[in-house]
Amino acid sequence: xxxxxLRMLPRENRYARVMLAGEDLxxxxxxxxxxxxxxxxxxxQRVWGSVLTEERFYGFWMRTLLAPVKSKPKTKxxxxxxxxxxxxxxxxxxxxxxxxxxSWSDEDRLFELAVGDSGTAGAIYLNENENRSTTIxxxxxxxxxxxxxxxxxxxxxxxxxxxxxxxxxxxxPSWMDAPAHSMYLHRGTRLDGxxxxxxxxxxxxxxxxxxxxxxxxxxxxxxxxxxxRGKEFNRICDGCSSTIYKVWHKCTECDEFDFCSKCVVHAExxxxxxxxxxx
Ligand SMILES: [Zn+2]
Ligand SMILES: [Zn+2]
Numbered sequence: 664x665x666x667x668x669l670r671m672l673p674r675e676n677r678y679a680r681v682m683l684a685g686e687d688l689x690x691x692x693x694x695x696x697x698x699x700x701x702x703x704x705x706x707x708q709r710v711w712g713s714v715l716t717e718e719r720f721y722g723f724w725m726r727t728l729l730a731p732v733k734s735k736p737k738t739k740x741x742x743x744x745x746x747x748x749x750x751x752x753x754x755x756x757x758x759x760x761x762x763x764x765x766s767w768s769d770e771d772r773l774f775e776l777a778v779g780d781s782g783t784a785g786a787i788y789l790n791e792n793e794n795r796s797t798t799i800x801x802x803x804x805x806x807x808x809x810x811x812x813x814x815x816x817x818x819x820x821x822x823x824x825x826x827x828x829x830x831x832x833x834x835x836p837s838w839m840d841a842p843a844h845s846m847y848l849h850r851g852t853r854l855d856g857x858x859x860x861x862x863x864x865x866x867x868x869x870x871x872x873x874x875x876x877x878x879x880x881x882x883x884x885x886x887x888x889x890x891x892r893g894k895e896f897n898r899i900c901d902g903c904s905s906t907i908y909k910v911w912h913k914c915t916e917c918d919e920f921d922f923c924s925k926c927v928v929h930a931e932x933x934x935x936x937x938x939x940x941x942x
Pocket of ligand 1: 900901902903905922923924925927
């Protein structure tokens with residue numbers, strides 16, 4: 664058997680051959696067989712001698728959420744210790760719960776997946792105020808399309824014999840299989856991301872530069888919305904590729920460079936020029 668590792672290119676049904684962890688694998692390891700999916704693909708062969716560097720942040724930057732996240736400092740589990748999983752899902756003392764396999768910081772708000780992995784990247788039970796908490800989940804489905812849940816239950820519906828209060832239970836990807844009419848699940852595509860603007864939420868997942876990582880990755884914005892986006896400019900943001908509404912930030916030094924109101928906040932790191940705000 665041969666092992667050929669492919670990277671999806673930014674066009675439908677295009678792939679490039681890559682090395683795995685710096686190694687050109689020709690023999691297929693037995694252990695990988697279970698993770699295989701069989702498909703017909705056309706391969707664009709990259710000429711050896713130039714190694715493709717991984718310039719993508721593989722995961723999500725939770726740039727805008729319904730409220731600032733204040734999570735409880737994570738207590739480290741000792742190896743082998745069984746997770747007793749308290750029965751308490753409500754937030755204590757105004758804290759939000761953040762569940763992820765990787766690390767989390769309230770300031771950076773990055774959910775990272777292992778390169779090539781799919782599934783739940785992270786879940787937040789967001790404490791907005793003393794009366795309201797909202798579930799937010801993000802992840803990639805089996806074909807690497809972004810999925811977002813806003814509202815609904817923090818629990819995944821089909822977890823077999825897992826403890827529903829455990830991290831594994833709540834990170835189980837079965838929430839992505841909600842029926843098409845679900846009002847909580849939002850499906851994006853691998854190429855175009857997601858943009859839904861409807862009462863009560865505006866949900867956007869777009870590829871863009873994540874200043875903290877210096878790499879391109881999925882940028883997530885979740886805000887309350889009355890469905891009114893405001894004035895639309897015939898402009899695409901050069902930071903996150905979304906259409907610009909309400910305020911158009913135009914670079915005063917470049918001929919054609921525009922930012923939306925979210926990307927202009929980080930202009931110092933991404934495009935350090937003077938901007939003019941046009942309404
Ligand atoms: Zn933008
Ligand atoms: Zn400029």
